[in-house]
Amino acid sequence: MTFQNELINWYQINKRDLPWRHTKDAYIIWLSEIILQQTRVEQGLPYFIKFLENFPTVNDFASATEAQVLKLWQGLGYYSRGRNMHKTAQIVVNNFSGVFPNLHDELLKLTGIGEYTAAAISSFSSGEARAVVDGNVFRVLSRYFGIDTPINSPAGKKQFFTLANELLYQDDPALYNQAIMEFGAMQCKPKSPNCGICPLSQGCFALNHQQVNELPIKIRKAAQRHRYLNYFICQEGNQILVRKRKAGDIWQHLYDFPSIETVNESALNEENFISSVKESFGQNTVFTHLTSRKHILTHQIIHLRFFVLKNYIFNFNKQKELNWVSLDKLDELPQPKVIHDFILEYL
DNA sequence: AAGACGGGGGA
DNA sequence: TCCCCAGTCTT
Structure with a gap:
């Protein structure tokens, strides 16, 4: 045959x-x-x-x-x-x-x-x-x-x-x-x-020819890149601040929260990290650590930390991707898996 | 030609 | 851990 x-x-x-x-x-x-x-x-x-x-x-x-x-x-x-x-x-x-x-x-x-x-x-x-x-x-x-x-x-x-x-x-x-x-x-x-x-x-x-385990040949790709995303949970009563992700990065057009990306796992009490948070959200900002996650993509290993933010200031004219939504409408928005899991557990 | 892009499952 | 999955688009 x-x-x-x-x-x-x-x-x-x-x-x-x-x-x-x-x-x-x-x-x-x-x-x-x-x-x-x-x-x-x-x-x-x-x-x-x-x-x-x-x-x-x-x-x-x-x-x-x-x-x-x-x-x-x-x-x-x-x-x-x-x-x-x-x-x-x-x-x-x-x-x-x-x-x-x-x-x-x-x-x-x-x-x-x-x-x-x-x-x-x-x-x-x-x-x-x-x-x-x-x-x-x-x-x-x-x-x-x-x-x-x-x-x-x-x-x-x-x-x-x-x-x-x-x-x-x-x-x-x-x-x-x-x-x-x-x-x-x-x-x-x-x-x-x-x-x-x-x-x-x-x-x-x-x-x-005893090559079943060797074939097919595939060229190895570059190692994954580590990224450190620090998320800030801003809640006012029933309202929570979300961000629609833009083009040019992962999770395009999905929703997560305002965040600051750092180049490494900066310590929570590190002056560098604290000052960058205050620079973004105002000098009176207070943040407390809530939980952490690791999420693995094809080319990136993402380290996420979630903080509760208080006494913050946002410039909505500059950050047009930010929006308030009510908690009961939050689940209607498309979210990355890791964000959705976080929301299920903490919000 | 090489990278980016998710998440799950098997060994 | 590493590899693979009924691949495509962008740079």
């Missing part, structure tokens, strides 16, 4: 029953594909269901506010996906009469849709012959064909993309694309793949 037929055969026996596999509706497939970018099926599935319930059609999605979209997205990470979906939904409504495109070249123009997602939506929705190349495909091809070009190098991406399209099963691109990804996710897993019961073991280069 050919490589392609082995994969398809394996898939038809072992595939999971996932909701987005029962439709060719480009809108629903788009929803699932964006949610599943860099996200495990188990983590994304509840969000897919929630989004489809709240936005049954692309028109419903486009009519929402960005804050409503981000609130639904809260906790899933990579929030630009949510913001880009909102933009794309509005483009589809305004420029495509609400009919979601299902051809590769049209999809690729939309924001948030790259090569992988354009191939996925177009093949699943319209049957277009475009090979998907995601983390699963890199791994399966790298191991089976013994390719040691780093998958995150430009040369590697080109090589794997070319090979994937040569291998694409022309009779049913959608079925083959599903099959190779599912095979990578469930059988040819990153750690301890089930080579003992693998239908492709005989022709697998990595297995036959």
Whole structure:
């Protein structure tokens, strides 16, 4: 049996029953594909269901506010996906009469849709012959064909993309694309793949050369950067001061609190730290430590400290991103996971 | 070509 | 700890 037929055969026996596999509706497939970018099926599935319930059609999605979209997205990470979906939904409504495109070249123009997602939506929705190349495909091809070009190098991406399209099963691109990804996710897993019961073991280069644990090759990224965010909780009766985060940093357009970033874990009684707080919030400012958190992102390790602030002064003309909200409305705002957890525990 | 961008889970 | 996850966008 050919490589392609082995994969398809394996898939038809072992595939999971996932909701987005029962439709060719480009809108629903788009929803699932964006949610599943860099996200495990188990983590994304509840969000897919929630989004489809709240936005049954692309028109419903486009009519929402960005804050409503981000609130639904809260906790899933990579929030630009949510913001880009909102933009794309509005483009589809305004420029495509609400009919979601299902051809590769049209999809690729939309924001948030790259090569992988354009191939996925177009093949699943319209049957277009475009090979998907995601983390699963890199791994399966790298191991089976013994390719040691780093998958995150430009040369590697080109090589794997070319090979994937040569291998694409022309009779049913959608079925083959599903099959190779599912095979990578469930059988040819990153750690301890089930080579003992693998239908492709005989022709697998990595297995036959004891390189299963070495392939695929990936270039290491730079170490994480440490950041120290000091948050200030300002409460007046039922009102609390929040900040909408701006472009150019993490958690764009999500809400947290006024803060001061320091270059290191400055001691609480350090003159330097005290004076910078007073410089920002007035000489009479008093702050007391409430709690601390550590939050780990892909490129940053964030050390958070929370303080209660009293006798402060804010210049709202200069800090337009600050706003008072009542405590009972606080949970309506989209928040970073670590901030949301803090609020649940302390407010 | 390299970095930035979240959060969760497995070994 | 480290790696990976149905990647994309920006610099």
